[in-house]
Structures are given as C-alpha cells and as structure tokens.
Amino acid sequence: MPRYALVDCNNFYVSCERVFNPSMNSRPVIVLSNNDGCAVARPNEAKAIGIGMEDPVFKFQELIRQHDMAAYSSNYAMYAHISRRVTLTLGLMVPDLQVYSIDEPFLDLSTFRTADVPDLCRNIIKTVIRNTGIPVSFGVGPTKTLAKKHPALGGFCDISDPVWLERALAATEVGKVWGVRRRYEKFLKVRGINTALDLVRADRGMTKKRMGVNGTRLLSPGSEPARKKKHRGFKNLLQRD
Numbered sequence: 496m497p498r499y500a501l502v503d504c505n506n507f508y509v510s511c512e513r514v515f516n517p518s519m520n521s522r523p524v525i526v527l528s529n530n531d532g533c534a535v536a537r538p539n540e541a542k543a544i545g546i547g548m549e550d551p552v553f554k555f556q557e558l559i560r561q562h563d564m565a566a567y568s569s570n571y572a573m574y575a576h577i578s579r580r581v582t583l584t585l586g587l588m589v590p591d592l593q594v595y596s597i598d599e600p601f602l603d604l605s606t607f608r609t610a611d612v613p614d615l616c617r618n619i620i621k622t623v624i625r626n627t628g629i630p631v632s633f634g635v636g637p638t639k640t641l642a643k644k645h646p647a648l649g650g651f652c653d654i655s656d657p658v659w660l661e662r663a664l665a666a667t668e669v670g671k672v673w674g675v676r677r678r679y680e681k682f683l684k685v686r687g688i689n690t691a692l693d694l695v696r697a698d699r700g701m702t703k704k705r706m707g708v709n710g711t712r713l714l715s716p717g718s719e720p721a722r723k724k725k726h727r728g729f730k731n732l733l734q735r736d
C-alpha cells in the first residue's frame with residue numbers, strides 16, 4: 496500500500512540556532528534574513544508576541560527589547576550542514592528518501608506494515624533529536640500531497656489509518672477545507688459544522704441545496720472541486736504544439 500511521510504523539522508532555523516546555544520531554549524528566538532532586514536523564522540512564542548513573517552526589523556525593535564527576545568542573523572551554511580545530518584540520520588532508518596526542501600524530506604514508507612508505522616515514526620523522532628538536536632514532526636498519508644502534519648495532533652499523524660483520518664478531520668477547521676470558501680464557511684458554522692469531520696457527516700441534502708454542484712463534488716469520495724475554465728483559445732494553441 497502506498498504510504499508517504501513528510502518529515503518537517505520544527506522551526507528549523509530557530510532549532511538550529513538553539514542546538515549551538517541551548518540557553519536560548521527558554522527564550523523567544525527569531526532568525527533574520529540576509530542583512531538582518533526582516534524576520535524569516537519565528538517560533539510560536541514569537542508569533543504570539545505579534546511578529547509577522549517577513550516583517551521588517553525596525554517595526555518590532557521595541558518588541559524584541561520588551562520580551563527579551565534573541566534575534567540571530569541567518570547562517571544558511573550551518574542550516575544546510577544540519578539539514579544534511581538530519582537526512583543522513585533518516586537514511587539510516589528508511590531507505591527511500593527524497594529531500595523536498597532544507598527542512599522537509601519525504602520518506603517512502605510503502606514497504607512498512609501499517610501497524611509498524613507509528614512506532615517507526617516515534618523512533619525516528621527520538622533518533623533525529625538525539626543525533627542532531629532537531630525536533631521533527633510527521634504527516635503520513637497515501638500520497639505526498641496528503642502527507643501533511645497536523646500541529647493540533649502533536650508530532651505524528653497517519654491519515655492512511657481511519658482512526659487518524661478522523662482525528663485529522665476533527666482538527667481541521669471547516670474554513671480551511673479546499674473549496675469551502677469564506678461564504679460557505681459562515682453558512683456551515685451557523686449550522687454547527689465547524690470542522691472537516693462535521694462537514695463529512697453533514698446532511699447531503701442541506702449541503703447540496705446551499706453549496707450546489709461544487710459542494711456535492713467536494714463531498715464525494717475521490718473527487719475534487721471543479722476547476723476554473725481556462726482560456727480555451729490559448730490552451731488549444733498550446734495543445735496543438
């Protein structure tokens with residue numbers, strides 16, 4: 496059975512800085528872009544203080560001082576080195592691996608038994624942090640697209656398993672579902688449909704009446720929302736080549 500894991504290094508740049516300076520574990524840390532222009536990595540505690548991604552530094556100098564925050568200049572050579580060490584550690588445990596980005600490799604877990612996957616992933620989490628100091632989280636699914644981590648569920652989620660799928664749906668806000676859009680979100684929430692799981696279990700007659708054919712397609716197993724019509728003339732031109 497096809498099964499892929501997307502391993503995500505948690506707050507990767509910040510975690511790398513903390514490996515070399517563990518006293519920063521208890522302090523909010525941010526990493527700045529080249530020339531220290533803006534924030535490019537923020538852990539949750541920095542987000543909570545109100546520092547936005549790519550916010551220019553001059554906008555939050557006062558916040559840095561108020562919250563005794565540490566701000567590091569980025570060190571991409573060091574991050575690349577640690578990323579290679581994470582990949583090497585993963586390669587010792589899973590033979591089929593694809594590096595997707597500096598902090599996100601895909602693992603092909605298709606050859607592992609379903610029952611063994613949770614223990615394997617927990618073992619990988621422990622081994623990676625022991626060997627490299629970097630905390631990682633897992634999203635597991637039947638395709639690479641569906642292998643997404645769900646922070647609300649902690650460090651592991653395997654949606655190939657119906658029990659985990661239900662937990663993931665329950666942890667997904669209905670407005671985040673592809674194709675629901677803002678106007679359906681309001682309609683659904685008024686009717687007590689707050690999560691993707693509520694939506695899956697919702698009365699089809701009611702959703703069809705209000706959400707029309709797109710809503711029906713969205714809720715049919717294996718389907719996806721209708722694609723927008725493309726510019727036919729241009730598309731035909733391309734196809735003829």
Ligand SMILES: [Mg+2]
Nearest residue numbers: 504506507598
């Ligand atoms: Mg990450």
